[in-house]
Amino acid sequence: MRQFSTLASPLALALGLSAAFPLGWVAAQECRSGPVSLDARATLVLPATFGVRGVVPGPSGSLVLWSAGGDLFSIDRERSLTRILLPDSIRPAGVGLTDGGIRLLDQATGRDYLLRPDGAIEQVGQAHLGMAEQLDQALWRRGGWILALRDLASRRFVVRRSFPGDKRELFRSAQSDSIKTIHRYQITESSRGLLLTRSMAPFTVIRLDPSSGATDTLAAPLASLDQVNLPADSLFHWRALPAVALDCTLLLTLSDLSSDRRLLVRYGAGDRVERVTELDAPLGLVARLPGEDAVLGARRAGELELVWYDWRWVGEPNPPTP
Amino acid sequence: MRARLSLSALCLVLLTIIAVRPATAQSLAALAAANTATSLMEKTGAGCWGCESFGGWQICHGGEVPGYYNCSSTVLNTCRLSSPGCGAGAALPLDPDGSAQYVSRGSLLGVQVALHDGDPPVRRNCEGVVVARKQTSDDILSVRIRTGSLTL
Numbered sequence: 001m002r003q004f005s006t007l008a009s010p011l012a013l014a015l016g017l018s019a020a021f022p023l024g025w026v027a028a029q030e031c032r033s034g035p036v037s038l039d040a041r042a043t044l045v046l047p048a049t050f051g052v053r054g055v056v057p058g059p060s061g062s063l064v065l066w067s068a069g070g071d072l073f074s075i076d077r078e079r080s081l082t083r084i085l086l087p088d089s090i091r092p093a094g095v096g097l098t099d100g101g102i103r104l105l106d107q108a109t110g111r112d113y114l115l116r117p118d119g120a121i122e123q124v125g126q127a128h129l130g131m132a133e134q135l136d137q138a139l140w141r142r143g144g145w146i147l148a149l150r151d152l153a154s155r156r157f158v159v160r161r162s163f164p165g166d167k168r169e170l171f172r173s174a175q176s177d178s179i180k181t182i183h184r185y186q187i188t189e190s191s192r193g194l195l196l197t198r199s200m201a202p203f204t205v206i207r208l209d210p211s212s213g214a215t216d217t218l219a220a221p222l223a224s225l226d227q228v229n230l231p232a233d234s235l236f237h238w239r240a241l242p243a244v245a246l247d248c249t250l251l252l253t254l255s256d257l258s259s260d261r262r263l264l265v266r267y268g269a270g271d272r273v274e275r276v277t278e279l280d281a282p283l284g285l286v287a288r289l290p291g292e293d294a295v296l297g298a299r300r301a302g303e304l305e306l307v308w309y310d311w312r313w314v315g316e317p318n319p320p321t322p
Numbered sequence: 323m324r325a326r327l328s329l330s331a332l333c334l335v336l337l338t339i340i341a342v343r344p345a346t347a348q349s350l351a352a353l354a355a356a357n358t359a360t361s362l363m364e365k366t367g368a369g370c371w372g373c374e375s376f377g378g379w380q381i382c383h384g385g386e387v388p389g390y391y392n393c394s395s396t397v398l399n400t401c402r403l404s405s406p407g408c409g410a411g412a413a414l415p416l417d418p419d420g421s422a423q424y425v426s427r428g429s430l431l432g433v434q435v436a437l438h439d440g441d442p443p444v445r446r447n448c449e450g451v452v453v454a455r456k457q458t459s460d461d462i463l464s465v466r467i468r469t470g471s472l473t474l
Contacts, residue, residue: 038472251474260465266474281468301465302457314473 031191033248033269035314038295042308044079047071052298052306054137056095057289063296064102066092072104075306087121096140105138105145112145127162138162139187139194146170146194146210150182157183159196159208170213171196171206188287190245197243201235203254205243205267221252221265224273228263241284243267244295246311251295253284283307 046052050073055065061077064084070091072084086092086104093107102115105127112125127145129135132153139146144163151158155178159171173183185196185206196206207216230238234256241253250267260282268274282300289296289308297307443456457465 036474038474040470264472264474275474277472277474279468279472281465283465283469297469299465299469300457301462301469307469309472 031248031269032313033267035275036246036249036251036266036311037314038297038309038311040297040307041294041310042079043301044075044081044306045302046073046081046304046306050304052286052304054092054095055287055296056097056140057287057296058097058291061289061292063289064095064097066095072102079308084115085119086115090121092138093135094138094140094145096145098140103140105135105140105147107135107138110135128167133158136184137187139189141189141210146187148185148187148196150179150184152179152182155179155182157185159185159187159194161210168213170210171208171215186240186242188242188244190243190250191247192245195243195245195250197240197252199239201238203238203240203252205250205252207271216271218250218267218271219273221254221273221276224265224276225263228276228278230263234258241286244285244288246288246295251285255282255284285309 050067050071052065053067055063057063063075064072065075066072070086070088072086072092072095074082074084076082084102089106090104090111090113091107092104094105096103098114100114101117103124104113104115104121105111106113110127110129111123112127113121114124115121127135127138127147129147129149130151130153132151134150134152135147136150136157137148139148144161144166147158147160147162149158149160150156151172154172155176157171157173158169160169161167173185176182184199186199188195188197190207192207194208194210196208198204198206202220202222204220205218207218209215237256237258239255239257241255244251248269252265252267254263254265256262260280262279262281262283264277264279264285265273266275266277284298286296286298286306288294293311295309295311297309299305299307443458
């Protein structure tokens with residue numbers, strides 16, 4: 001079902017999830033890994049020309065997603081889609097769900113906004129961005145922002161905290177030869193820290209401690225890609241989506257932008273690639289949905305649509321059907 | 323003198339093109355909006371722009387899809403690095419299905435993202451990236467079957 005309206009109740013609904021969402025659910029689960037099975041259970045067609053830039057899931061099954069163009073949508077548990085109107089000047093680099101409303105960090109200015117359940121929006125802060133810094137992404141986490149940006153002066157990718165009284169830098173990539181080739185990573189949450197997924201080859205995944213900045217680089221998937229016939233001169237067209245953590249298993253989608261070829265890479269608990277699955281269909285795995293054993297995917301089937309996958313460890317029985 | 327005249331003429335042409343593009347995009351956009359019920363697929367990245375070679379000059383070439391008309395340009399050395407709708411984050415996947423992502427910043431050539439009746443079913447930019455396409459009902463069914471259940 002597709003539904004468009006202006007704000008109010010869906011926003012309040014989306015906010016209702018914020019209190020329970022952040023971290024408790026991951027800590028409570030044992031850290032398992034192994035083969036997983038995904039079964040599509042529901043789909044939702046997205047509006048034409050809408051491209052998912054980011055998704056924030058909540059424990060109650062609702063979602064907030066946004067596009068690079070500044071479109072913001074909420075999806076409730078019944079999968080009805082509602083547009084949340086934003087001023088044209090705001091294009092979120094990140095979205096956070098809080099008790100007080102939806103936090104939005106504007107990509108161009110670093111202004112921190114609060115969108116209240118009644119639809120009112122106000123600036124509540126300002127992330128400091130240097131003159132030569134280009135914000136790529138912001139991740140709301142425990143009352144503050146984790147900023148992922150490119151420092152065009154030093155030609156490095158930087159991850160920095162933007163919390164009240166805490167602007168520590170957590171990560172700085174190697175220096176690139178030019179601005180255009182600055183390494184770019186996308187940040188996702190996992191139970192063992194932040195995951196930085198490098199968008200381009202060699203698609204490195206780095207686990208980052210969001211407090212200390214300690215890093216752990218996982219084995220690059222490229223060595224494992226020999227078996228799938230991926231010529232080195234085609235890597236220019238490949239991109240990685242942000243890694244999705246299922247306990248200690250990580251799923252990484254590699255997309256060939258010149259075809260429908262996809263590689264779904266599974267990391268095990270040892271942080272090594274355990275399996276690479278080839279797929280000839282335009283699909284990407286986007287996020288794990290907390291509170292339900294579901295993974296969100298996006299696929300192009302006529303139009304861009306979201307797909308809810310039930311996931312389970314292979315070898316475990318199917319969950320009972322309600 | 324002749325060279326100077328040629329340069330002036332070229333500048334005039336360029337300025338005309340630059341000025342006309344957004345309006346063209348806008349009217350096409352309105353047209354596209356009126357036809358959203360058609361089977362045409364317009365991919366994300368709509369309104370993104372790239373650089374197109376014109377008489378040896380790189381000129382700004384915007385998309386033709388509703389949403390953003392923010393093709394920014396400077397005179398002569400025309401294309402800037404980004405337009406807010408796409409450029410700033412363009413090296414990141416904008417569309418997680420992976421098939422419609424603008425992936426370079428400021429180096430896309432000849433970007434046209436809208437498909438119209440009679441167009442070939444797949445449109446690629448000069449880098450070979452699929453930026454728009456149509457899927458037949460068989461294609462759609464195939465995607466649904468292949469992605470319905472996965473073991474990883």
